[in-house]
Amino acid sequence: MALISRSCSGFLAQLSSLTHHKAFSVSTAAAAIQKMTRVRVVDNSPLGSTPWHRSPRVIHVYTKNGVGKVGDRVLLAIKGGKKKALIVGHKMPGERMNPRFDSNNVVLIEDNGNPTGTRIKVPLPTHLRKMEGDYSKLLAIASRFV
Amino acid sequence: MYVLHCSRQFVSQILSHNVLRGYTGVVRGACLISKARRSTTFLYRRYTCLASQQMHPHLSAFYNGIRRYYADLHNEENVLKSDSPGKLLAQQDEYEMQSDSSQRNPQEDFNISVLVSLLRQENAADICVIKVPEDIKYTDYFIVVSGSSSRHLRAMALYAIKVYKYMKKDGDPHANIEGKDAEDWMCIDFGRMVVHFMLPETREVYELEKLWTLRSLDEQLSSIPVETLPEDFIYGADVNVTK
Numbered sequence: 001m002a003l004i005s006r007s008c009s010g011f012l013a014q015l016s017s018l019t020h021h022k023a024f025s026v027s028t029a030a031a032a033i034q035k036m037t038r039v040r041v042v043d044n045s046p047l048g049s050t051p052w053h054r055s056p057r058v059i060h061v062y063t064k065n066g067v068g069k070v071g072d073r074v075l076l077a078i079k080g081g082k083k084k085a086l087i088v089g090h091k092m093p094g095e096r097m098n099p100r101f102d103s104n105n106v107v108l109i110e111d112n113g114n115p116t117g118t119r120i121k122v123p124l125p126t127h128l129r130k131m132e133g134d135y136s137k138l139l140a141i142a143s144r145f146v
Numbered sequence: 147m148y149v150l151h152c153s154r155q156f157v158s159q160i161l162s163h164n165v166l167r168g169y170t171g172v173v174r175g176a177c178l179i180s181k182a183r184r185s186t187t188f189l190y191r192r193y194t195c196l197a198s199q200q201m202h203p204h205l206s207a208f209y210n211g212i213r214r215y216y217a218d219l220h221n222e223e224n225v226l227k228s229d230s231p232g233k234l235l236a237q238q239d240e241y242e243m244q245s246d247s248s249q250r251n252p253q254e255d256f257n258i259s260v261l262v263s264l265l266r267q268e269n270a271a272d273i274c275v276i277k278v279p280e281d282i283k284y285t286d287y288f289i290v291v292s293g294s295s296s297r298h299l300r301a302m303a304l305y306a307i308k309v310y311k312y313m314k315k316d317g318d319p320h321a322n323i324e325g326k327d328a329e330d331w332m333c334i335d336f337g338r339m340v341v342h343f344m345l346p347e348t349r350e351v352y353e354l355e356k357l358w359t360l361r362s363l364d365e366q367l368s369s370i371p372v373e374t375l376p377e378d379f380i381y382g383a384d385v386n387v388t389k
Contacts, residue, residue, distance in 0.1 A: 119366045140358075
């Protein structure tokens, strides 16, 4: 009895998938930035622009938990070396009225906090300004705000 | 009448000391107004001149000289006219309140002219003030300033913070120096204004004035190669790819 109902429900589900399409879009679950995530360097620094056979990856996140959100500093393994960077956007949805980006964007930074590149073409979130931390330098070399 | 007389002398002292270069135009205008006998507005001008003295604490010796000078004038006038001693005492009490450095000055607000005048006073080189349009909802004024050395930059930044702390009202947010451990670039965000203190070499590298005046026509921006997606790109297809 149970077997028959199970097969019936499977058959019914297949029928419904053939006739109906979903009315909403479905995307994969995206987590914030942690170790071993591949990131996209968005400034015009030579280190971030030259191609390499491996994409830049996060090897350490400088927060209490290992999760990086917008405004957190991370350590990247890029072109066979290590470089500090700052997260300026991630795929994971954050607060409601804050923008969500389609890629995990990162800006390279020196040890003293100065940005390595001189311009950022990708839009930066404006809530960076309200956060505690040294973000005015990044906002000064940004070209678009979102 | 004695008010007009002593304030004119005070004004000439200011002009001779070249302290408030930005205010000279204002004060000269006030001299002309005094002829029309609007003593209340002239008192206000003098008050603002005195109030701006507050932000230069190393000029306190000069300030004390002025106070003594004013008190002398008062005494002279007391000899000539019969002013009530109560009025004299009240005005001197006002002076006491002004010279108390722990109290904040509520009259002036920390606007762009105050900031530029203090930067000029600190011998900042190449002060560049850019008025940012309202569409870019970042700030109203973007200021880039050069210094002769990293110590000079740090001194300028700390002095700007000190003046802001003195002149801010209760509702204003705090301002802190960003990039304290960087030697060549420091910035302060004052809400309506953002100041960047850089060494001349750093300024050449970043060219912030070019970016903020020609917004999208900046040459460094246009020299970034346009990123094109590869033809076989599928959004989200690399999620289950193991490497």
